[in-house]
Amino acid sequence: MNAREAILGRLKDDSEVDIAAEAAALLGTPERPAVDVAHVEAEFLARLALPSVSASHDVIETISDLPAAVARYLDAQGEARALCLPPDPRLSGCDWSGFALHQDAAPDEAAALAIARKGIAETGSLVFETSPQAPMLPNFLTLHHLVLLRVADIVPWLEEAPLAGPQPRAHYWITGVSGTTDIEGTYVRGAHGPRFLHVILLRGDFPHMSEQ
Amino acid sequence: MSGAPAEATSFKARADAALADRILKVAVERTAGTAEAKRAVAVDAFPDFQAARTRAAAIKDHVVAHLGHYLEQFEANATAAGAKVHWARTADEACDIVIALCKTAKAKSVARSKSMLGEEIGLPHALAEAGIGRVETDLAEHIIQLADERPSHIIWPAMHKTREQVSALFKAKHRTPHEEETIAAMAESARRELRTQMLGADVGISGANFLIADTGAICTVTNEGNAELSLVPPRVHIVTAGIEKIVPSMPHAVHMLRMLARSATGAALTQYTTFYTGPKRPSDRDGPEEMHIVLVDNGRTQMREDGLAEMLRCIRCGACMNHCVVFRQIGGHAYGGTYPGPMGAVLTPVLDGLKQSRDLPNACTMNGKCQEVCPVRIPLPTLLRGWREKSWREGLEPQSLRAGLGLWAWVATRPRLYRIGTGLAVRAMRLLGSKGWIRSLPLAGGWTRYRDMPKPAAQTFMDQYRKENGR
16 A cells, blocks of 8 residues: 555544535634724724834836835945846836846845735735746845735735635745744844845836736 | 653653753743744634634544545545555655655665654655665755754744854754854754755655645645645656545635644744645646655554544644643753654653553643644643553553552542641651741652742641531
8 A cells, every 4th residue: 555545544524514615614713913994094004013014115106106116225324236137027117227137145145025915914025926927936045025016916915815716836825034033032134045035116007008 | 962862761750851952941931932832823813713623623533433434535646646655654655655766766875854754754764775865955954954953843843943053053964054143044044055955956855744635636835835845847747645534525725724823923924835736738838757655554553443543633733742841841852753742742652652652642741731732622731631541551650659549549549648648748748848838858859859848827728628528
């Protein structure tokens, strides 16, 4: 008997219950942090500012304001106007003159920009999904992680991260910067990944793009 | 001292050594104390944590009751997403599968993201035996690897190390170590050291905090982001996961994640929570070409049959050990197994055998604190008592203890004799004490070496009872 048969053989389930129905019933109305659904943007920004998340943010009206917002951030940080930019037409359509752009992240990448699929007010999390236009590695290698998030994509709870349907290779939530408490429980930022997280909220829409 | 090999000594010897180690006590107290305080704040801020615990326990019980169904569902969905699912009955089978996969991939080095299951099955040792280089990428596991020690906590494996010890270690082993004596500079040194190694690894190995049955995804959580940096660049991603890690769907995982982060570190969520579903898609720009998931039993089906199903609820948060008075005194190494603290005292007899770990269920004060804080309501004291009873039934207790208890039982069933005996003992003990305490007691040196014994009251309860009632 192979290992699979041996293990499953010991886990035979002769019960007549409707397993799917039982699983659904277990969810019911889950206990979760209170979120003022009428003010999800304010709730999201409040969580972003918590010491445990400690992300900065900026607000722009249209996507054409994006390069200026990125320049503002990099200048303030004393970083060069160099940026790892994923091959996403919504980003490459902007006027990036004055920036040194590249698609592949260097091992010591200084700044990378990405678009979040959702923002979660409950935790201040940003939701990402991999795709041909959205690589994953730059968001972990970079020192400064810049994230574009449409205000319309902020949702109250984690359950509303895009969960249903076919899954991408990786679906991930980022809630703050890379941190560790592994030495004497003392918190240090930038353990392996980003040391700074900067969210740029877009009040308008992505141009010429159909709804995702 | 705290890194002494567990196999070589008895639990009593290890606990003695740990109690005498003042630095260890300080190190454990700093981290566990902080974790306890942070959890309390997080739990107070949560709307109805007690109801959420009940729900979490019910979700896990449902999964364990229908484990076969969910494993098959997970396997079908993971396979459809392009992952290859493997099954292992034992630790050795699991290691053999991983080593064979590494050899097929011609791996010279693997990057490992902290996984307690990997420790449980002895994967670090198996990789070394196979001559495959291993880079531990979690900062604490990196410290442990450099020091050639074992983890002493499931969330903070290096909690027994002080900053001075870590500094000395990094200075001896890192290529360009820190100069400034700060914890931030030490973390930066590890970042420099590990980054190139992670990017150059041939295989990334992780555990899974959750397996999502209806999508075939595996979920990892970290605060450092080391899992993603270990698992995205290599050509092959291997997951080793206990079969009890299944949850039915993503919304169920969301509930468990809320419980896990708050119970472990007091955070609302870990910094990085990632769901990996199969390998890289054809036009993706990064990700591994192959994904393998090894589903490991290693005693879990047996636990389900042997009345330990409740222990399969465990989500490895570490709250039980952070709140355990025994763990806080002796740290994790003294337990001698992969898992320390109350959950470790329940699991170690399953993994290493009751005969050699029967001291662990006895090293419990039964104060019930672990059960109070467990996010999935595992009745840990009850399960520990179950091991004590089994140990007694199987005759594993030493002859001296059996004879002593037999004598006590004989006397205790003879009330007159018992009263005379306790009356004499109280008088004798009062002669040995001064100012309310006994500093040294014959036959109880193990107790009085580390703390004084309270001097008994002048009269026994029965003496006073008789006096009060005029009999």
